[in-house]
Amino acid sequence: xxxxxxxxxxxxxxxxxxxxxxxxxxxxxxxxxxxxxxxxxxxxxxxxxxxxxxxxxxxxxxxxxxxxxxxxxxxxxxxxxxxxxxxxxxxxxxxxxxxxxxxxxxxxxxxxxxxxxxxxxxxxxxxxxxxxxxxxxxxxxxxxxxxxxxxxxxxxxxxxxxxxxxxxxxxxxxxxxxxxxxxxxxxxxxxxxxxxxxxxxxxxxxxxxxxxxxxxxxxxxxxxxxxxxxxxxxxxxxxxxxxxxxxxxxxxxxxxxxxxxxxxxxxxxxxxxxxxxxxxxx
Amino acid sequence: xxxxxxxxxxxxxxxxxxxxxxxxxxxxxxxxxxxxxxxxxxxxxxxxxxxxxxxxxxxxxxxxxxxxxxxxxxxxxxxxxxxxxxxxxxxxxxxxxxxxxxxxxxxxxxxxxxxxxxxxxxxxxxxxxxxxxxxxxxxxxxxxxxxxxxxxxxxxxxxxxxxxxxxxxxxxxxxxxxxxxxxxxxxxxxxxxxxxxxxxxxxxxxxxxxxxxxxxxxxxxxxxxxxxxxxxxxxxxxxxxxxxxxxxxxxxxxxxxxxxxxxxxxxxxxxxxxxxx
Numbered sequence: 001x002x003x004x005x006x007x008x009x010x011x012x013x014x015x016x017x018x019x020x021x022x023x024x025x026x027x028x029x030x031x032x033x034x035x036x037x038x039x040x041x042x043x044x045x046x047x048x049x050x051x052x053x054x055x056x057x058x059x060x061x062x063x064x065x066x067x068x069x070x071x072x073x074x075x076x077x078x079x080x081x082x083x084x085x086x087x088x089x090x091x092x093x094x095x096x097x098x099x100x101x102x103x104x105x106x107x108x109x110x111x112x113x114x115x116x117x118x119x120x121x122x123x124x125x126x127x128x129x130x131x132x133x134x135x136x137x138x139x140x141x142x143x144x145x146x147x148x149x150x151x152x153x154x155x156x157x158x159x160x161x162x163x164x165x166x167x168x169x170x171x172x173x174x175x176x177x178x179x180x181x182x183x184x185x186x187x188x189x190x191x192x193x194x195x196x197x198x199x200x201x202x203x204x205x206x207x208x209x210x211x212x213x214x215x216x217x218x219x220x221x222x223x224x225x226x227x228x229x230x231x232x233x234x235x236x237x238x239x240x241x242x243x244x245x246x247x248x249x250x251x252x253x254x255x256x257x258x259x260x261x262x263x264x265x266x267x268x269x270x271x272x273x274x275x276x277x278x279x280x281x282x
Numbered sequence: 283x284x285x286x287x288x289x290x291x292x293x294x295x296x297x298x299x300x301x302x303x304x305x306x307x308x309x310x311x312x313x314x315x316x317x318x319x320x321x322x323x324x325x326x327x328x329x330x331x332x333x334x335x336x337x338x339x340x341x342x343x344x345x346x347x348x349x350x351x352x353x354x355x356x357x358x359x360x361x362x363x364x365x366x367x368x369x370x371x372x373x374x375x376x377x378x379x380x381x382x383x384x385x386x387x388x389x390x391x392x393x394x395x396x397x398x399x400x401x402x403x404x405x406x407x408x409x410x411x412x413x414x415x416x417x418x419x420x421x422x423x424x425x426x427x428x429x430x431x432x433x434x435x436x437x438x439x440x441x442x443x444x445x446x447x448x449x450x451x452x453x454x455x456x457x458x459x460x461x462x463x464x465x466x467x468x469x470x471x472x473x474x475x476x477x478x479x480x481x482x483x484x485x486x487x488x489x490x491x492x493x494x495x496x497x498x499x500x501x502x503x504x505x506x507x508x509x510x511x512x513x514x515x516x517x518x519x520x521x522x523x524x525x526x527x528x529x530x531x532x533x534x535x536x537x538x539x540x541x542x543x544x545x546x547x548x549x550x551x552x553x554x555x556x557x558x559x
Contacts, residue, residue: 074307117503173382176354176356176374177382177384177389177444177447178399179373179374180354180374180375180380180400181447182376183401183403192388196386270390272389272390272392272432274433
């Protein structure tokens with residue numbers, strides 16, 4: 001290391017001279033390649049928007065969308081809207097995660113729970129839960145409570161099913177080993193089944209998280225008020241297409257960051273699990 | 283033939299004043315949720331002495347693993363009885379440690395945490411737990427890998443870890459279900475030698491399930507040959523080799539014994555194959 005720096009040149013070490021670029025250039029290069037489709041799409045957008053074939057009302061230029069986001073950021077509108085949407089999505093997600101894992105464990109371990117909830121889950125999973133929104137509004141009002149309930153209601157299904165599958169797929173030899181080594185009936189659930197099922201449970205959570213965000217924005221659009229969804233709806237009513245596109249961008253960035261953070265959390269928590277260490281787009 | 287064998291098994295049991303495990307007229311039927319019930323074990327009686335190394339040898343699907351799982355208390359005993367030290371087996375217990383073919387390690391725990399797991403469930407002081415865990419990690423040659431996860435280990439190392447985890451709770455009886463069956467030939471040979479060394483250092487009653495005749499003859503003091511399904515004890519062969527002899531496996535006596543037992547097993551293996559077809 002010191003030897004390389006002696007030369008003072010920010011070049012790769014002589015060993016790497018065989019036409020190889022420095023590591024950071026290569027990884028940056030690959031980053032560009034990986035993101036190229038998105039960049040192409042954005043450039044195409046800008047070109048079409050500037051070409052005059054569509055009105056700025058139909059499709060504003062990217063530069064103007066970014067300008068709008070910048071001014072919303074400065075005015076504080078953007079942080080409030082994104083913050084509220086994130087809070088609702090995450091609150092609903094956490095409730096769904098806790099209840100979903102608990103219900104999944106109960107169903108996987110207890111015949112009565114399984115008998116009772118399995119048909120309900122089977123019927124409920126494909127139902128568009130958003131259809132319950134009008135009734136939820138009547139029951140719970142149109143503030144956070146109904147929105148968060150709706151988010152949790154939508155996201156709990158993949159968590160429950162992933163937990164059941166996870167517990168069911170724990171090898172019987174692992175359970176037998178645990179029993180052999182003195183695990184109690186209660187210990188079996190917390191010490192063995194839950195950690196062993198964690199890779200599948202986490203996959204369920206990774207499916208649930210984007211759903212939480214999607215449903216969050218949907219409920220905000222349907223009910224109005226503060227939040228990214230509500231702002232977009234308001235902007236649309238006022239024929240402010242720039243505001244709508246700004247909202248779409250905000251959601252895209254928030255969603256991407258959340259999904260990536262979740263993948264990082266998985267790699268850290270499940271570092272014992274080989275498949276979890278492999279790079280993934282989710 | 284069968285009744286003669288049974289008489290001999292019974293006689294062996296009577297002789298062995300230090301009989302530890304007594305299996306008496308054990309039968310077991312698998313009842314799958316869909317399909318016909320399968321008689322896996324048919325009227326097996328067997329006595330195993332304290333600190334004896336017994337190999338259960340038979341073709342795949344002959345019920346030898348089922349017998350082991352019943353001994354471990356993982357499967358219920360329906361017909362017949364199994365007693366250990368005069369007590370009926372009614373569930374798993376730390377007196378009977380088990381090692382599985384596919385290791386069954388806790389993949390979310392490090393090597394040290396795997397070995398510690400059983401110790402934590404015994405009322406031992408923390409320092410003693412750690413000392414014993416390290417002792418057995420060293421014993422199986424995993425020093426330096428204490429903080430590795432099972433997914434980072436080779437098959438042989440995983441099985442070393444599983445053996446350490448089981449030995450750490452100091453069971454009197456070691457049940458081994460084809461423990462080296464998933465390993466490559468060289469690793470398997472090394473592990474066999476090390477198992478014998480461990481057994482010589484602290485003799486335990488070992489019941490070693492295998493379908494490898496050479497392995498059974500190399501390791502065991504007695505080999506119980508099982509028939510194709512339904513599993514019965516077809517013959518019991520006493521062995522008296524000096525296993526410290528490095529050329530043992532090449533000696534005529536050893537090779538002859540392997541051939542003799544292979545003859546017994548071959549017919550059963552063919553039957554087992556035909557049964558599958």
